[in-house]
Amino acid sequence: xxxxxxxxxxxxxxxxxxxxxxxxxxxxxxxxxxxxxxxxxxxxxxxxxxxxxxxxxxxxxxxxxxxxxxxxxxxxxxxxxxxxxxxxxxxxxxxxxxxxxxxxxxxxxxxxxxxxxxxxxxxxxxxxxxxxxxxxxxxxxxxxxxxxxx
Numbered sequence: 260x261x262x263x264x265x266x267x268x269x270x271x272x273x274x275x276x277x278x279x280x281x282x283x284x285x286x287x288x289x290x291x292x293x294x295x296x297x298x299x300x301x302x303x304x305x306x307x308x309x310x311x312x313x314x315x316x317x318x319x320x321x322x323x324x325x326x327x328x329x330x331x332x333x334x335x336x337x338x339x340x341x342x343x344x345x346x347x348x349x350x351x352x353x354x355x356x357x358x359x360x361x362x363x364x365x366x367x368x369x370x371x372x373x374x375x376x377x378x379x380x381x382x383x384x385x386x387x388x389x390x391x392x393x394x395x396x397x398x399x400x401x402x403x404x405x406x407x408x409x
Contacts, residue, residue, distance in 0.1 A: 288312045315367060335360040335405075338371050338385040346384040349396040 289297045292308040303309040335353065337360050339346035353360050363371035365383060375385055380394045386401060393404050 286314045288314055315364065334388075336387040337362045338365060338375055338380070338383055338387070339363070340365050340383050342366075343383045345396045349384045349386065349401070352396070352398055352401065 287299050287302050288311070289299055289303050290310045290312075291297070298314075302311050302313075335358055337346065337349060337353070339350070339362055341364065350360075350362070363374065365371045365375060375383070378385060378392055378394075380392075382394060384394070384396050386393050386396065386404065388404050391404055393400055
């Protein structure tokens with residue numbers, strides 16, 4: 260199949276998936292017994308011989324998130340992996356402090372892997388804030404990252 264046809268199928272599947280995601284369902288990457296890949300908003304029947312992977316797609320639209328005192332919350336991006344213990348600690352810390360963050364998982368996102376490569380980071384977590392970033396996690400280093408720079 261031509262690569263442009265695959266791209267069209269992907270765009271159509273993602274468009275359908277975005278509208279279905281709003282309705283509470285997800286998007287699935289399906290690999291058939293013949294190795295062909297397709298995308299759908301419904302998981303395949305288990306007896307079909309197809310393998311399915313639920314894709315995590317996060318979107319946001321609306322007013323900026325605010326903390327309990329009405330101030331704007333700092334927006335942080337976390338490049339992570341599900342298997343990463345330091346990533347889990349970073350997420351728990353941010354949640355405990357009410358810090359809103361976007362998460363990009365390197366195991367499911369080519370974009371996240373590309374961003375990590377562009378930053379020359381050799382491991383996760385990579386935490387981005389404004390024009391600064393850090394690799395690894397400690398509460399002290401993270402708080403320092405959030406402070407206004409020179």
